[in-house]
Amino acid sequence: MIVFLDTEFTDFIDCELVSIGMVTECGRQFYAEVLDFDRAKCTEFVRSAVLPLLGQLPDTIVMRAELGSALHTWFAELAVPVTIAIDYSADWELLVHALDGELPASVVGRLDLASIAESAVFTLAAAGYHAAPGRPWHHALHDARGMRAGYLAVESNALQARIPETDRRGRRTHVELSDIPAPYRDEFTAWLASKPKQQAAADASAVRRSAWREWLVLRFSER
Numbered sequence: 550m551i552v553f554l555d556t557e558f559t560d561f562i563d564c565e566l567v568s569i570g571m572v573t574e575c576g577r578q579f580y581a582e583v584l585d586f587d588r589a590k591c592t593e594f595v596r597s598a599v600l601p602l603l604g605q606l607p608d609t610i611v612m613r614a615e616l617g618s619a620l621h622t623w624f625a626e627l628a629v630p631v632t633i634a635i636d637y638s639a640d641w642e643l644l645v646h647a648l649d650g651e652l653p654a655s656v657v658g659r660l661d662l663a664s665i666a667e668s669a670v671f672t673l674a675a676a677g678y679h680a681a682p683g684r685p686w687h688h689a690l691h692d693a694r695g696m697r698a699g700y701l702a703v704e705s706n707a708l709q710a711r712i713p714e715t716d717r718r719g720r721r722t723h724v725e726l727s728d729i730p731a732p733y734r735d736e737f738t739a740w741l742a743s744k745p746k747q748q749a750a751a752d753a754s755a756v757r758r759s760a761w762r763e764w765l766v767l768r769f770s771e772r
Contacts, residue, residue, distance in 0.1 A: 550573055550574060550575075550627060550629045550630065550631050550632070551573070551574050551631075551632050551633075551634050551660060551700070552571050552572070552573050552627075552631050552632070552633050552634065553571065553572050553573075553634045553693045553694070553696045553697040553700065554569070554570070554571050554633050554634065554635050554640050554641070554644060554693060555569075555570050555571075555635075555636075555640060555689045555690075555692040555693040555696060556568065556569045556570070556639070556640045556643045556644070556689055557569075557595070557599045557687065557688070557689045558595075558639065558643060559586060559587065559588075559590035559591045559592070559595060560590050560591065560592050560595070561592075561639075563590045564639065564643070565586045565587055565590055566583050566586060566613070566616075566643050566646070566647060567582070567583060567586050567591075567595070567599060567600075567603075567689075568580070568581065568582045568583065568599075568603065568688075568689040568690075569581055569616075569620075569643070569644065569647060569689055570688070570689030570690030570691070570692065570693040570694075571623075571693055572690070572693045572694050572697050573627065574697070574701070577627070578690060578693075578694075579619075579620070579623045580606060580609050580689065580690040581609055581610075581611050581616055581619060581620075582603050582604070582606075582609050582610050582611070583610075583611060583612070583613050583616065584610050584611065584612055584613075585612055585613050586613070588600075598686075598687045599687050599688075602685055602687065602688045606690070616647050617647055617648050617649045617651075620644075620647060620648055620653075621648065621651075621653055624653035624655050624656065625653065625655070627655060628655070629655065630655055630657045631653075631655045631656050631657065632656075632657060632658050632659060632660050633656060633658070633659045633660065634659070634660040634662055634696065634700065635659060635660070635661060635662065636661075636662045636663055636666045636696060637663075638661075641659055662696065662699075662700060665699075665700070665703050666696075666699065668703060670699075670702050670703050670706050671699035671700070671702060671703050672699065673702070674698045674699045674701070674702035674703075675695040675696065675698055675699040676695075677698065678691075678694060678695040678698040678699075679691065679695050701769040701770075702769070704769060705765055705768075705769035708729075708730070708733060708765070708769075709765065711728065711730065712724055712728050712729070712761070713725070713728060716728075716755045717754075717755075718755075720755070721758070722757060722758050722759075723755040723756065723757060723758060724755060724756055724757075724758050724761045725754060725755050726738065726754055726755060726756060727754065729761075733768075736768065737761070737764050737768075740764050740767075740768075741756065741760060741764075744760070
């Protein structure tokens with residue numbers, strides 16, 4: 550499972566966590582605002598663009614000493630191997646610090662999105678997320694969700710590009726199951742099994758392209 554992470558902090562030099570937001574691929578989220586950070590350390594940008602966005606979500610304010618426990622509890626509830634996706638290295642460092650230097654056993658690595666974050670597909674999808682009312686930039690949770698939207702758009706485009714226009718019988722209406730890379734193939738076939746009408750349209754090796762497209766929309770849409 551990929552968890553998309555974003556943080557807001559006081560200053561690049563004298564860095565202290567202000568808020569942290571995380572969202573999984575399937576939309577589960579964590580958000581917390583630190584009550585006892587030193588506001589005197591904040592840059593003018595943070596004062597004008599970040600601080601006014603705080604306090605808008607209920608039950609998200611914590612003391613710094615409480616944050617590590619809350620984070621460990623959330624990761625434990627995921628109960629699966631987790632890769633943390635970031636687009637800035639300081640976000641990872643602030644997460645580790647908030648966890649008191651002890652990563653949960655479920656966290657198996659990190660994914661640097663910097664290489665795709667500047668792509669047109671990623672930036673347009675992220676901007677599209679933030680364009681909706683109530684989804685401001687420079688809010689840790691919404692920035693994490695915008696990152697998720699960008700990543701899902703890139704993954705969806707890449708996945709579609711790997712599927713040939715026709716199957717091995719020359720049919721444009723079908724997709725060969727063997728052309729779908731793992732683990733997406735397993736996800737897709739599990740979904741297909743829950744859809745009797747779509748399953749009936751499949752044969753042993755191929756499935757109707759309409760079913761494939763329906764799953765793509767469901768799997769990679771922003772929720």
